[in-house]
Amino acid sequence: MLLEIDLQSEVPIYTQLVNAIVEGIARKRLLPGDALPSVRGLASDLGINLHTVNKAYQILKQEGYVQINRKQGVVVNPDSMPPADQPYRQRLAEQLRPFIADAICRGLTKEQFDELSRSVFEDMRREENSNVD
Amino acid sequence: MLLEIDLQSEVPIYTQLVNAIVEGIARKRLLPGDALPSVRGLASDLGINLHTVNKAYQILKQEGYVQINRKQGVVVNPDSMPPADQPYRQRLAEQLRPFIADAICRGLTKEQFDELSRSVFEDMRREENSNVD
Amino acid sequence: MLLEIDLQSEVPIYTQLVNAIVEGIARKRLLPGDALPSVRGLASDLGINLHTVNKAYQILKQEGYVQINRKQGVVVNPDSMPPADQPYRQRLAEQLRPFIADAICRGLTKEQFDELSRSVFEDMRREENSNVD
Amino acid sequence: MLLEIDLQSEVPIYTQLVNAIVEGIARKRLLPGDALPSVRGLASDLGINLHTVNKAYQILKQEGYVQINRKQGVVVNPDSMPPADQPYRQRLAEQLRPFIADAICRGLTKEQFDELSRSVFEDMRREENSNVD
DNA sequence: GTGGTCTAGACCACT
DNA sequence: GTGGTCTAGACCACA
Structure with missing residues (x-):
């Protein structure tokens, strides 16, 4: 799962992160139950602050995209997606x-x-049936 | 031409203004050559700051939606719209x-x-053929 | 409006703040439309960090207790309270x-x-009809 | 005695455990003198850590809900409950x-x-007079 | 090692 | 002057 962030963009980094992860779910690169990187891990990978990653994760949690639990950290919601x-x-x-x-x-x-x-x-949807990632 | 601004919205007021005016043009409530309210008038009507209105008008000008003349003030671009x-x-x-x-x-x-x-x-597009406004 | 915070408590400061403000609304010390102190002002008054105050305000906003707008800062929701x-x-x-x-x-x-x-x-409810505050 | 733990909850697991056991006592599913599951057994049943179960039991002991003996293990306090x-x-x-x-x-x-x-x-209290469990 | 909380201090967008 | 965003770095609760 590759996340690309544009530090120069006017779009806040945490918003870019939220969008990128939602898109990852839409593309089925991220499947229900999959673990997301840890807050600190992702932050250091992207060269950004852990609070920025945390804020993105909190928004995703609030919208119902992910669950946060003490054991596994952050996982894509295995039960359901937000409703249409x-x-x-x-x-x-x-x-x-x-x-x-x-x-x-x-x-x-x-x-x-x-x-x-x-x-x-x-x-x-192109990748839906071909995810080796 | 009725402009509604939501001070509670997360969307900056100047962006709301830009959107409302573009929507007015799309609805053909505002036609090419039509004059927009004066900066001062609109600001006091909406109870917002002069700078805010000005910023919105500058953006509209830069995108090609309006022209700003010394005499007529701000008018909807009579020659062309931004291209697709x-x-x-x-x-x-x-x-x-x-x-x-x-x-x-x-x-x-x-x-x-x-x-x-x-x-x-x-x-x-509903109003396209019935604008007395 | 006096807000008392216990820095030693196990209850997070931002939670104490949320509780204190909700209680202020319940006691009608804070009325719909009333402005809350600015993030920075309250933070320095209480000797805590502005992010902590901000987090409390964001929670109150999300629950529908307050509105945050660019002009007046944070105000008690003048339109409605969260529903029962x-x-x-x-x-x-x-x-x-x-x-x-x-x-x-x-x-x-x-x-x-x-x-x-x-x-x-x-x-x-004792104070309901006697708020000189 | 069925214990349900929600790993997604914000409530710490040991707190959930404490609550569930107190509720079991309130419902009279657990009677004074009854033995609680062993730390090891309960931990493996629930798929959680030994320390977590232990912490819950220690809290219950400290509050006076249970006694911890070498022989019988953990039993619901046969002598008294915490006072009101x-x-x-x-x-x-x-x-x-x-x-x-x-x-x-x-x-x-x-x-x-x-x-x-x-x-x-x-x-x-519904179950008070009908516990075969 | 995980997320949760808090601090100190900075810059920016908006009004 | 307001809130919004971001950083750097710290301590703690939980598992």
């Missing part, structure tokens, strides 16, 4: 609004938007 | 990645994602 | 279990338990 | 404070609180 319920969908729609407004102004059609999002979907 | 070129699409795909990864984890299908984004598209 | 819904009641019952099991073993009757909890209730 | 004396009541009141403050903020009445605690009391 109504509150989530509403939040997602709200978050997509600025992107879609921008797209409309630029003359991007719904079909082009779908095509673009499809390329992202497919990119993530 | 390759760099833009790549940036958009990059920005959508975290949302799509999250959606995949939650079990949202591409079809459901499209359906959800369609509802946002349609919501914005 | 079913998940909350179940959680509360779960948390009371060890205390009640202990009480039963010691021979404390339900009536004595109610009496004891009443004294706590009344202590908190 | 004044120091205990004061401590209990202190521990209930955060819960009651929270309840008040959420609009839970004293009557609803009593009702909720009654359900816990009754749940524990």
Whole structure:
């Protein structure tokens, strides 16, 4: 499991970490029950502070992506993923609004938007049946 | 043109302003050549700082959404909108990645994602032919 | 609004802070819309680190007790308090279990338990109509 | 005597153990003089560390719930239970404070609180006259 | 060795 | 001046 972080980005490091791990789960590089690196281990690997890693893990825990226990450390939630319920969908729609407004102004059609999002979907699912990692 | 700002939101006010104005253009409530409220007027209307409004307008100018003239003040760019070129699409795909990864984890299908984004598209286009505002 | 913290206690400082503020709201010393001290101000008043205060504020925000905005800092949620819904009641019952099991073993009757909890209730409500603070 | 441990919980395992055993006594599944499982046996049953079980037993001993003999191992105190004396009541009141403050903020009445605690009391006493376990 | 807590001190974004 | 982020380094509880 390779995590790439851009220290220059405006996106906070802990957010990049959260995104990278969620993407790892989506790509099935990380499977339910898999252990994540220890806070200190990952921090030193990435050359960042352990608090930054900890914050990312706490967010993932709060959202239901991982469990934190005293024995194994942090593991991908083996029981369930966060639900695609109504509150989530509403939040997602709200978050997509600025992107879609921008797209409309630029003359991007719904079909082009779908095509673009499809390329992202497919990119993530490409590896699903071929994980040697 | 109604602008709603949420002071509790984590999104910076100037970003909310930019988003609201871009959305106004997408909804065709704001047409090319239309004047935006003056910096002072908008700031006092919303009860926010002059600098905040100014920052939003500068960003809109830099992205090509508006022009700023000494005489007319700030007007929606009458000549063109920002383009849907390759760099833009790549940036958009990059920005959508975290949302799509999250959606995949939650079990949202591409079809459901499209359906959800369609509802946002349609919501914005509903008013296209009926703007007396 | 006086906040007392016991630095020697086994209870984490940020938990003590959360408890003290919730109790302040229960006692109506803190009313909806009231501003809480700034992170730095409270930290220096209490002689503790600003991160510790910040953690307490973040928890209160997450639970819905306060709002954090860029202008006024942290304020007691003016719109609503957390709900007494079913998940909350179940959680509360779960948390009371060890205390009640202990009480039963010691021979404390339900009536004595109610009496004891009443004294706590009344202590908190005593000030309700007399806050000069 | 069934002991359920939640490794994901924030509550330390030894505390969970203590709570579970006290609850077993309250439910009269464990009677004065009854032997508790051996440290080794319980640890391997639950898949946890010897030290953890030991710590729980030491706490129970210190509180007066059990006696530890060389011969019989750990037995529920046949002579007496911890008392419901004044120091205990004061401590209990202190521990209930955060819960009651929270309840008040959420609009839970004293009557609803009593009702909720009654359900816990009754749940524990339900089995009193029918323990074949 | 794991995460949890706390400190001291720094820089930045926002208003 | 506010909170948000990050660092460096420390001690402790838990297993």
